[in-house]
Amino acid sequence: MKVDFWGQEFEANMFVGCIGGFLIAIMSSMFGFGGGPFMVPLMTLGLRLPMYIVVGSSLLAIFFNTAMGTFRHYQFGNFDLVLFLVMFPAAILGGYIGPKIAKKLSPVVVKRVACAGLVILGTKLLGLF
Amino acid sequence: MNIKFRVLPIIALAMALLFAPQARAEQPAAAGGADASAPTINLDKSSLDNGGDFVISGKAPAGSKVYIELWSAEKTVKANRFDGKKDPKTGIIPYKFYITKDMPAFYKIVAPVEMAGILDKAKAAGKSWKYSEVLKETGADAAYTVPAKIQIDNYQATIMASILGSRGTLLPPMDEKASKRESMKLVKVRFRSVGNLLSAKVETAPDGSYTAKVSIRSGLAPGKYNARVTAVTERIKEGDKETVKKVTSEVASFENKIAFPTVYLSTAGTSINIIWPFLLASAVTIFGVLMGAGGGFILNPLLLMFFPLPHTVVAGTVMPTVLFAQGTGIANYSKIKFINWKLGIGIGCAMLVGGFIGPKLTEMITLDQFKFLFGWVLLILAALMLWQTTPGYLANNKKEQAILKEFKKRAAEAAKAKG
Numbered sequence: 001m002k003v004d005f006w007g008q009e010f011e012a013n014m015f016v017g018c019i020g021g022f023l024i025a026i027m028s029s030m031f032g033f034g035g036g037p038f039m040v041p042l043m044t045l046g047l048r049l050p051m052y053i054v055v056g057s058s059l060l061a062i063f064f065n066t067a068m069g070t071f072r073h074y075q076f077g078n079f080d081l082v083l084f085l086v087m088f089p090a091a092i093l094g095g096y097i098g099p100k101i102a103k104k105l106s107p108v109v110v111k112r113v114a115c116a117g118l119v120i121l122g123t124k125l126l127g128l129f
Numbered sequence: 130m131n132i133k134f135r136v137l138p139i140i141a142l143a144m145a146l147l148f149a150p151q152a153r154a155e156q157p158a159a160a161g162g163a164d165a166s167a168p169t170i171n172l173d174k175s176s177l178d179n180g181g182d183f184v185i186s187g188k189a190p191a192g193s194k195v196y197i198e199l200w201s202a203e204k205t206v207k208a209n210r211f212d213g214k215k216d217p218k219t220g221i222i223p224y225k226f227y228i229t230k231d232m233p234a235f236y237k238i239v240a241p242v243e244m245a246g247i248l249d250k251a252k253a254a255g256k257s258w259k260y261s262e263v264l265k266e267t268g269a270d271a272a273y274t275v276p277a278k279i280q281i282d283n284y285q286a287t288i289m290a291s292i293l294g295s296r297g298t299l300l301p302p303m304d305e306k307a308s309k310r311e312s313m314k315l316v317k318v319r320f321r322s323v324g325n326l327l328s329a330k331v332e333t334a335p336d337g338s339y340t341a342k343v344s345i346r347s348g349l350a351p352g353k354y355n356a357r358v359t360a361v362t363e364r365i366k367e368g369d370k371e372t373v374k375k376v377t378s379e380v381a382s383f384e385n386k387i388a389f390p391t392v393y394l395s396t397a398g399t400s401i402n403i404i405w406p407f408l409l410a411s412a413v414t415i416f417g418v419l420m421g422a423g424g425g426f427i428l429n430p431l432l433l434m435f436f437p438l439p440h441t442v443v444a445g446t447v448m449p450t451v452l453f454a455q456g457t458g459i460a461n462y463s464k465i466k467f468i469n470w471k472l473g474i475g476i477g478c479a480m481l482v483g484g485f486i487g488p489k490l491t492e493m494i495t496l497d498q499f500k501f502l503f504g505w506v507l508l509i510l511a512a513l514m515l516w517q518t519t520p521g522y523l524a525n526n527k528k529e530q531a532i533l534k535e536f537k538k539r540a541a542e543a544a545k546a547k548g
Contacts, residue, residue: 003472012472018479025483030490031503032444033425034451035480041513043476051529052536053469056462060473061480063455068484070449076492077207077230078445080396083438086403087410087428087450094414094424095454102419108518110419114427115514121430122507125500 005053012047020046021061028062029069035062166190168339168358168378176384179391179400180347183383184340185239189360190376191337196272196359197239199343202382203352204234206398208319210311211286211493224286226296226493227311231279232319234350234398238269238327239341245329252323256497260317260326261310269327271375272359276316277309291489318495319398348399348437351387355380397442406432410450425451426510430503433496440499444491465540 001014020042028035039058043049073079168189177183189195209228216223240248244267251258264270286297303311320326331341337360345354358378365372387393393400409431417424425447432443462468491499516522 001471001475003469005469014475017472017476021476021479022483025480026487026490027483027506029448029484029487030444031426031487031499031506032429032447032491034422034455037422037426037510037513049472050532051526052467052533053472055533056459056468057473057476059455059458059462060468060470061476063452063459064474064477065480065484066448066452066455068481069488070445070452072485072488073441073445073448073491076441076445076488077396078441078488078491079449080394080442080446082392082394082403083397083406083442083446084449086392086407087446088453090407090410091414091450091454094411095418095457097411098415098418101415105419107419108523110416111514111518114416114420115511115518117427118507118511118514121427122504122511124434125430125504125507127500127504 003049003053010049010053012049016046017043021065025065025069029065029072032069032073034066167376168193168195168337168360170356170358170378170381172356172381172383174383176386177345179387180345180349180385182342182344184342185356185358185381186338186340187358187378188336188338189333189358190362191335193333193337193360193362193376194241194268195331195333195339195341196241196269196361197331197341197343198272198275198357198359199235199237199239199345200233200275200355201235201350201352201385202233202355204350204393204395204398205231206234206319207396208232208315209492210315210318210495213493224288224297225300226284226286227281227315228284228296229279229281229312229315232315233275235345235354236276236316236320236326238264238272239331239343240267240269240327240329241331241333242329244268248323248327248329251327256321258323261313263323263327264313267327267329268361268364271361271373272357273309273313274357274359276312279312281308281311281315283311291486291493295489321496345385348391348401349385350398351385351393351400353382354385355382357381394438394442397438399437401436406436409435414454426507430500430507433500440496441491445488465537465544467536467540 001012003010003012021039024035024038024042028038036058039062040054043054043058044051070079169187171186172183173186174181174183185197207228207230209226212223212225212227214222247263247266251263261270264273281303283300283303284297285300290297302308316326328343330343331339333339339358357380359375360377361373361375363372363374365374387400390404391400391402410428413424413428413431416427429443429447432438432447433440459468494502517526
């Protein structure tokens with residue numbers, strides 16, 4: 001499929017995109033997160049699209065998944081209103097404070113910290129220590 | 130002719146089934162002699178403040194074993210179990226899905242002190258302990274009544290139905306015995322640990338008077354709790370069948386009170402101090418913004434680790450929280466025409482289908498399976514993050530960021546010219 005972006009044309013393999021998106025959607029809706037950190041590598045590496053197309057468009061693709069996942073979780077009775085009302089303002093607050101700190105920090109350092117954190121969390125969930 | 134011969138064994142089996150339960154039926158209160166009068170029950174407190182200790186005392190027939198059944202009378206929660214384990218005898222995988230909405234939010238049986246050894250053994254067995262076996266060994270099965278009566282729906286699931294995201298076909302209700310057996314499995318799925326479900330605290334004097342110091346932990350459902358004493362006077366074993374002679378007391382109740390900022394989460398069945406999840410969610414979203422990702426994948430495991438929440442509730446509640454942030458993100462990007470709609474909607478349609486299936490899987494797996502799979506997902510994610518900090522990636526990223534900036538500038542100018 002041809003993708004047009006600000007006058008530039010790119011070729012995107014929608015077959016890979018759809019299969020990958022489908023699998024990522026199953027996984028992320030199962031565990032209840034957005035899926036952005038998986039979608040961005042899929043679209044840059046798998047579809048060979050430049051970053052500037054991917055940031056916005058991946059968000060749009062993920063939105064479909066999150067909307068459907070939210071609806072299905074609600075249908076299965078997994079949605080807790082009180083917990084949601086606690087976390088929703090927290091998310092807005094975080095979204096407000098976050099960008100202010102972001103300017104002062106190097107994203108590479110943040111990513112390395114996140115990486116270490118994820119390894120600790122992951123091994124903890126696997127029960128390795 | 131042929132058909133008749135096939136039917137005969139089935140009729141015989143049906144007859145056997147009809148008579149078998151009667152042989153094993155438990156003898157209710159009236160069966161005993163003079164000393165089998167109903168036990169008395171007294172609580173030293175009528176209300177607790179988000180858990181606490183209290184003493185249950187009373188008098189039971191001399192020489193009997195005393196069990197106390199405790200349950201939350203007002204609050205119920207959901208419990209479900211997917212049976213995908215191969216039956217060792219027949220080799221058939223049942224693919225059955227059991228679900229109830231009537232599980233009490235709290236359930237515990239307090240057994241005589243001398244049963245402590247059996248409970249310790251079960252605790253040592255780790256996650257693989259069997260609730261029904263421990264109930265039988267401690268004799269607490271005589272007091273197991275409340276969950277045995279809950280309504281359990283059972284579904285015949287198929288792989289196809291699961292892919293389509295349905296629970297399968299609703300089967301006719303199970304008979305009393307099967308329902309009781311399944312209820313024990315659901316109780317274990319819901320409350321998980323030996324310590325949550327059983328304790329050995331009842332001390333009995335030779336004359337039959339008993340006392341039990343019971344502690345209710347904090348973070349449980351508020352409202353009315355019930356307690357009922359079952360005194361087992363005699364167990365007669367004759368081959369396979371066992372007759373249990375028991376007497377039960379009246380129901381005594383107490384109130385568990387919670388106050389703000391501790392709030393009861395009705396879907397999760399626990400009360401938590403909401404300040405902590407609020408702080409946690411704020412910290413994680415700030416970190417998520419810095420990282421350039423949502424942060425749900427960090428928030429979910431942390432919520433599971435720190436709070437006694439079911440994984441279905443965590444997944445089902447964090448997802449809508451993310452939805453809003455994504456919506457504003459899309460609005461911002463579309464304002465500067467930074468979204469390729471064809472590409473986004475194309476992949477989005479595939480993700481729509483995936484999002485339909487995923488939540489079904491959350492419901493089908495246990496908390497341990499959820500943790501195991503999530504652990505691997507996080508390790509893969511860590512590898513992806515590490516790759517994004519390698520020099521090659523960074524150099525490439527720098528170039529693209531420059532182009533991105535250029536595009537954003539042009540977009541802003543275009544928007545200005547229009548306005």
